[in-house]
Amino acid sequence: MPSFRLSALALALILSPAYAEQATPAKPASEITRERNQAWLQRLPFSDRADFDNARRGLIEPFGGVVENAEGQPVWNRMAYNFLDGNDAPASVNPSLWRIAQLNNISGLFEVRERVYQVRGMDLSNMTIIEGDSGLILIDPLISTETARAGLELYYKHRPRKPVLAVIYSHSHVDHFGGVRGVIDEADVKAGKVQVIAPGGFYEHAVSENVLAGPAMMRRAQYMYGSLLPRDERGQVDAGLGKGTPSNATVTLIAPNVLIAEALETRNIDGVEIEFQLTPGTEAPAEMNMYFPQFKTLCMAENATHTQHNVLTLRGALVRDSKVWAHYLDDALVRYGDKAEVLFAQHHWPTWGGNEIRDYLADQRDMYAFLDSQTLRLINQGLTPTEIAARLQSLPPRLASKWYSRDYYGSLSHNVRAVYQRYMGFYDGNPANLDPLPPEDAGQRYVAAMGGADAVLQNARQAFGAGDYRWAAQLLNHLVFAEPDNAAARELQADTLEQLGYQSENATWRNVYLSGALELRQGVAEARARNGAPDMIRALTPSMFFDYLAVRIDAMKAADEDLLINWRFSDLDEDYALTLRNGVLTQRKGARHAQADVDLSMTKALLDRIALKETGFLKEATIGGIEFESGRLKLLKLLGGLDEANPQFNLVTP
Ligand SMILES: [Zn+2]
Numbered sequence: 001m002p003s004f005r006l007s008a009l010a011l012a013l014i015l016s017p018a019y020a021e022q023a024t025p026a027k028p029a030s031e032i033t034r035e036r037n038q039a040w041l042q043r044l045p046f047s048d049r050a051d052f053d054n055a056r057r058g059l060i061e062p063f064g065g066v067v068e069n070a071e072g073q074p075v076w077n078r079m080a081y082n083f084l085d086g087n088d089a090p091a092s093v094n095p096s097l098w099r100i101a102q103l104n105n106i107s108g109l110f111e112v113r114e115r116v117y118q119v120r121g122m123d124l125s126n127m128t129i130i131e132g133d134s135g136l137i138l139i140d141p142l143i144s145t146e147t148a149r150a151g152l153e154l155y156y157k158h159r160p161r162k163p164v165l166a167v168i169y170s171h172s173h174v175d176h177f178g179g180v181r182g183v184i185d186e187a188d189v190k191a192g193k194v195q196v197i198a199p200g201g202f203y204e205h206a207v208s209e210n211v212l213a214g215p216a217m218m219r220r221a222q223y224m225y226g227s228l229l230p231r232d233e234r235g236q237v238d239a240g241l242g243k244g245t246p247s248n249a250t251v252t253l254i255a256p257n258v259l260i261a262e263a264l265e266t267r268n269i270d271g272v273e274i275e276f277q278l279t280p281g282t283e284a285p286a287e288m289n290m291y292f293p294q295f296k297t298l299c300m301a302e303n304a305t306h307t308q309h310n311v312l313t314l315r316g317a318l319v320r321d322s323k324v325w326a327h328y329l330d331d332a333l334v335r336y337g338d339k340a341e342v343l344f345a346q347h348h349w350p351t352w353g354g355n356e357i358r359d360y361l362a363d364q365r366d367m368y369a370f371l372d373s374q375t376l377r378l379i380n381q382g383l384t385p386t387e388i389a390a391r392l393q394s395l396p397p398r399l400a401s402k403w404y405s406r407d408y409y410g411s412l413s414h415n416v417r418a419v420y421q422r423y424m425g426f427y428d429g430n431p432a433n434l435d436p437l438p439p440e441d442a443g444q445r446y447v448a449a450m451g452g453a454d455a456v457l458q459n460a461r462q463a464f465g466a467g468d469y470r471w472a473a474q475l476l477n478h479l480v481f482a483e484p485d486n487a488a489a490r491e492l493q494a495d496t497l498e499q500l501g502y503q504s505e506n507a508t509w510r511n512v513y514l515s516g517a518l519e520l521r522q523g524v525a526e527a528r529a530r531n532g533a534p535d536m537i538r539a540l541t542p543s544m545f546f547d548y549l550a551v552r553i554d555a556m557k558a559a560d561e562d563l564l565i566n567w568r569f570s571d572l573d574e575d576y577a578l579t580l581r582n583g584v585l586t587q588r589k590g591a592r593h594a595q596a597d598v599d600l601s602m603t604k605a606l607l608d609r610i611a612l613k614e615t616g617f618l619k620e621a622t623i624g625g626i627e628f629e630s631g632r633l634k635l636l637k638l639l640g641g642l643d644e645a646n647p648q649f650n651l652v653t654p
Helices: 032-042 050-056 076-086 093-104 145-156 186-190 202-208 214-227 322-336 354-379 386-393 414-425 438-449 454-464 468-481 487-503 507-522 534-539 542-550 604-611 617-623 632-640
Strands: 058-064 066-068 074-077 108-113 118-120 125-132 136-139 162-167 193-201 258-261 263-270 273-278 288-292 297-299 340-346 563-569 575-580 584-589 600-601 625-628
Touching: 032 093, 032 487, 050 076, 050 093, 066 145, 074 076, 074 534, 076 093, 076 604, 093 438, 093 507, 108 145, 118 145, 118 273, 118 340, 118 563, 125 145, 136 263, 193 202, 193 263, 202 534, 214 507, 273 322, 354 414, 386 414, 414 454, 438 454, 438 468, 454 468, 454 487, 468 487, 487 507, 534 604, 542 575, 542 584, 542 604, 563 632, 600 632, 604 617, 617 632, 625 632
Parallel strands: 136 162, 162 193, 193 258, 297 340, 563 600
Antiparallel strands: 058 108, 066 074, 108 118, 118 125, 125 136, 263 273, 273 288, 288 297, 563 575, 575 584, 600 625
16 A cells, blocks of 8 residues: 555645744845945835834834743744844845834734724734624734734733624635634634624635645745744845734634625624625635724725735735726725725724825725736737836836835736736747746756856856846856756855845845745755644535545546546535546536445545544545445545645755
8 A cells, every 4th residue: 555645735824834043144235235225215205204103003012022822832923023123224125125124013902093903013914803882893813823812812901801792804814814713712603602704705715725726835935924034134024914924823713604795784793883895806805895984994904005915926826806906995995985084904004094095095096907907008019927027117106106005015026927917828929938948958958058057157147246136046047957956056046036135125025035045055944744724624625625636636647547436425415426537536516426436425524534634544444434335445546646745845946
């Protein structure tokens, strides 16, 4: 029997492994990087300190400590970022990024207005606490139970200890629900004492977005959030939306018992009137804004934050629709622009004042509309993705000068390429690019054509010396992929990516550049065992499970294995007819094959336990936890040959 593992259901939760604490081998900023970073001080209105005033407004108690898990491991360490406070940007950090890194450092409990509080800077996201007549309504309980509980305790230190009566998930991303078991008990939800409210489609999207490409997204998320980098001025300073993601954290999910289904829906929860505005297909597939008429307060979920957000995130995802995004921002402006006195989101700090709110919403709308229409305009002139990114170097000046339109999380450069991808796909229309050689083959030929490794290195050193870092990176990439053991090439490529990172305004760009440099120097760190997320596993439907199974079948190896499988989940009373044919597994829900090669029955609960490694498929098939009518050995053979995802694949080397 081959090694038998059915359980590697990795979900791409944006969780960090513990990051490096030791001194980094990172190098200083070059003189050219120093000068370029210095030039940013003239480019943007740094004397405008309104964001700092807003980020501090209503501060009740700052948070400057460490949140630990039950084993005493650090989950969230705000102190790791003390180096940012009170200091000017060093040469190794873009001053605009340094500025938002300082803003995101302003953390603790804040009063937004009477009866509306926020916990900020205790996780990547914010937790908003609304005081109802007799209890609390929480919006978005952070990523982890540990940080959510600590945040709520910080609130209780200053306000009456009233029970949580409702939790609202603003959208389907894990930083907006993962800590839910830290603030409520599922038994109270089942007993009807606590409402869990979410936009329609939330539950499916909360898990499905992270499943099929989960292992690869997880790997790329390490780069995007700079999880493996030390926290210092040559390492990770921020993640754009907040400081970063928690480590060693417990991620949970309680299914909502109230789904918002209408485009606009008003509910009264514990004396608080809330108008829900569904915004499907914006920043997340299931998302909603909320307006609180009594408080003249608008919650924009994650649809309007103090950055240009991602049309496509660097960790990988399905591309978003910036046109729809702009449409819903305009809708919010029309509905609430003349009413709201304060606007907050589930990242960053609030905006106070009607004029400020109207400008903010209109500017954000224009920004996402710009991405869509201007990319399309250039597509129709025949420009390709990199050409469009080169042409659209900036938003129109007035918009570009607004801090909340800057490239901290998304970027103009990668967002316009994402819009291209949405409309046109991977092919740029040039037949020379239709069937390119893969990187190792191309690298070997480029290196030979350029006169060998030494000649490439010499060229790259010249480019590096001249500050032409983007070109140096392209040249060296060919050499590293042709000769991955060429130490000089790796080192110079690391130095090059590092300078690009130091110059980036965008936190996620900086993080990916510096992560690449780190791995070129130190190699790829071993995969570490990650905390399971049992709630997420349980939330997988059988269909999602079978989809994931299909992804793990190597079609060429299984090409001759024709199998008809009837797979029943007795506790759900659900049948699935699976067909393995031509190496691919397809499924029909609610169907059975008339004559199957394999016929089995088990509970979904047992499948969850297998996925959580509490027991094994083989064991259960042997002891009768899984009941076979027929075909036991055939199925075991199939499952025994499943492909394993590589959790720590190479990115900067072949
Ligand atoms: Zn978020």
